[in-house]
Amino acid sequence: MQSGTDIKKDNDSLKTFALSEGQKKVLAGAKKCLEDKFDYDMGQAYHVLTYLNGENTGSPVFPNGDLEPNLGVCTDVTIRALRFGGVVDLQEVIYNDIKSNQSDYPMKRWNAKKPDKNIDHRRVPNQMIWFSKNWNTITDDDYQPGDIVAWDMNEDSWGDHIGIVSDKFSEDKIYLVHNFPSPGYVAEEDVLNRWKIISHYRIKE
Numbered sequence: 025m026q027s028g029t030d031i032k033k034d035n036d037s038l039k040t041f042a043l044s045e046g047q048k049k050v051l052a053g054a055k056k057c058l059e060d061k062f063d064y065d066m067g068q069a070y071h072v073l074t075y076l077n078g079e080n081t082g083s084p085v086f087p088n089g090d091l092e093p094n095l096g097v098c099t100d101v102t103i104r105a106l107r108f109g110g111v112v113d114l115q116e117v118i119y120n121d122i123k124s125n126q127s128d129y130p131m132k133r134w135n136a137k138k139p140d141k142n143i144d145h146r147r148v149p150n151q152m153i154w155f156s157k158n159w160n161t162i163t164d165d166d167y168q169p170g171d172i173v174a175w176d177m178n179e180d181s182w183g184d185h186i187g188i189v190s191d192k193f194s195e196d197k198i199y200l201v202h203n204f205p206s207p208g209y210v211a212e213e214d215v216l217n218r219w220k221i222i223s224h225y226r227i228k229e
Contacts, residue, residue: 041168041169041191043168043169043170044227044229045229046111046170046227046228046229047168047169047170047171047226047227048170049109049110049111049170049227050105050106050109050111050170050172050188050227051109051169051170051188051190051191052108052109053104053105053106053107053108053109053110053111054101054105054109054170054188054190054201055190055201056104056105056108056109057101057104057105057108057201057203057210058190058201058210058211058212060093060094060104060210061209061210061211062093062094062095062096062100062203062209062210063094063095063096063208063209064096064097064203064204064205064208064209065091065095065096065097066205066208068097070142070143071091071142071143072084072142073085073086073089073090073091073115073141073142074089074091075089075090075091075092075093076088076089076090078090078093080092084141084142086115086116086119086141087113087115087116088107088113088115088116089115089141089142090103090104096203096210097146097203098148098185098186098187098202098203098204099145099146099147099148099151099186100146100203101186101187101188101201101202101203101210102114102151102172102186102187102188103115103145103146105188105201111227114145114151114154115141115145117145117154117158118144118145118150118151118154119139119140119141119144119145121154121157122139122144122150123139126138126139128153128157129144129149129150129153130149130150133149133182134147148174148182148183148184148185148186149182149183151174151183151186152174152183152186152222152223155172155223155225156223156225158228159172159225159226159227159228160225160226160227160228161223161224161225162224162225162226163224167189167198167216167224168189168226169189169190169191170188170189170226170227171188171189171224171225171226172186172187172188172189172224172225172226173186173187173188173189173200173216173221173223173224173225174186174221174222174223174224174225175218175219175220175221175222176219176220176221176222177219177220179220181222183222183223185202185204185219186202187200187201187202187203187215188200188201188202189201189216190212192212197214197216198214198216199212199213199214199215199216200212200213200214200215200216202215
């Protein structure tokens with residue numbers, strides 16, 4: 025790291041970025057998720073969030089509530105990365121925004137009549153709405169470490185997967201930190217163009 029510039033070398037290809045402090049925090053949080061390598065919750069179950077800082081309190085936790093730390097889905101990468109990086113607690117801000125602006129969110133899609141502290145922030149469409157309101161939406165192919173990408177895997181116009189751009193780049197590959205049924209845990213993979221990209225966000229400076 026030199027003068028605010030992050031450099032990553034991979035396969036003899038050099039990529040240089042002048043990252044903001046916010047981007048660095050998001051990236052650091054994503055790397056912590058990669059280090060923790062938590063498993064994908066194949067059952068995609070509803071969890072009452074009783075964990076705080078990795079410990080089970082036995083009662084619902086808000087803010088900063090979590091499910092057991094060795095388990096999660098794609099949205100738990102963004103939630104945990106932004107917590108680990110000291111950026112924001114998506115559980116708190118999404119819940120509060122839904123309370124104030126429920127019509128902005130597709131609550132009818134899951135037949136929800138009121139906000140739910142356990143699940144709302146763990147839904148890809150809800151995260152997309154919050155990021156679109158609070159982060160910069162990037163409309164070109166300028167992918168930088170710490171950016172958040174959402175995909176529409178089955179092309180039904182709904183976001184159903186999300187991940188964070190890593191600092192691992194080569195000449196023709198951009199790697200993302202994400203959690204997906206294959207391989208079944210948090211991984212850093214060249215998946216940017218595996219599915220249809222539906223949104224791309226960057227933290228505001």
